């Protein structure tokens with residue numbers, strides 16, 4: 001029995017994943033396996049720190065606390081082996097906000113920006129909101145897993161792409177990029193004068209056997225965005241970190257940030273992040289083992305009972321990318337089938353771009369019994385097709 005088997009009952013807590021099922025899927029009773037958060041309580045030390053701060057009682061404007069920077073720097077060193085200079089650290093409400101600011105800060109309207117598709121939907125929005133053009137660099141689905149297409153990437157830079165928005169680890173395909181792969185991206189970007197902007201929100205969620213490489217240990221001129229919100233289930237507290245060692249790029253980011261009037265840290269978000277980074281490691285290590293167990297269960301179930309549905313190897317994130325093309329359903333039909341016949345609320349592959357057609361994303365960060373039930377329901381529905 002694991003502490004994660006229990007989970008938290010989230011219905012009625014204004015929870016997007018559970019309480020908005022009817023609005024999103026047209027049915028309030030699907031098993032919710034979609035939006036990327038977890039059905040687990042945050043680590044006990046985080047709950048205690050928040051409780052104590054609530055009891056303090058005064059919630060007026062807060063200033064900066066150097067311990068918040070220490071916590072991020074310490075975390076990046078311990079978990080990712082990278083020395084992040086203290087002055088490289090800025091705080092932002094969310095990683096998506098930061099991506100939007102970063103793209104606007106280093107491009108001009110009309111520039112093209114590379115995204116490696118299929119990819120987390122808001123990447124497209126971040127490029128378009130800056131008045132830029134998405135230059136797709138589709139990932140290659142090979143027998144050895146998902147790979148970057150470096151010759152196409154070089155072509156994109158040669159054609160003038162100003163920046164690349166990297167997702168590392170990659171949502172939705174679950175790849176943890178190797179150091180060698182990131183070095184190749186860095187060498188190409190450097191050669192062609194493009195800026196590397198990296199979303200590392202899933203960096204701490206490494207499955208056993210896979211090690212995330214922070215882009216900053218490869219390329220100190222990159223702009224990296226990290227957060228404790230995925231790792232420790234704190235998304236609604238709205239806090240994240242921007243790590244930008246290059247002073248010119250940091251200033252451009254900060255100026256754009258200020259220009260938009262985004263600002264002020266969330267007291268509870270900052271405290272939760274600091275406490276999670278400082279005291280959450282044992283919890284995280286147990287979580288990763290639990291998620292890996294669920295990952296193995298899903299892989300085993302599909303291999304034995306639904307071999308036509310093929311999961312990508314999950315190296316990082318808790319989001320499994322399922323290839324359902326063999327079911328031979330159109331994308332809308334596939335979504336309807338999963339909702340109506342299987343009773344499952346997964347993320348539509350099309351959210352990640354047209355390259356996601358025929359795929360669905362399964363969030364396994366929930367007590368395993370829900371995933372077991374989901375697999376049983378899926379099997380029954382597929383067998384009746």
Ligand SMILES: Cc1ncc(COP(=O)(O)O)c(C=O)c1O
Pocket residue numbers: 036093094095096097120167171199201202227229235240
């Ligand atoms: C790759 C990626 N980036 C960013 C986010 C959202 O980050 P935030 O809530 O900090 O904006 C998510 C959430 O699913 C994500 O998967």
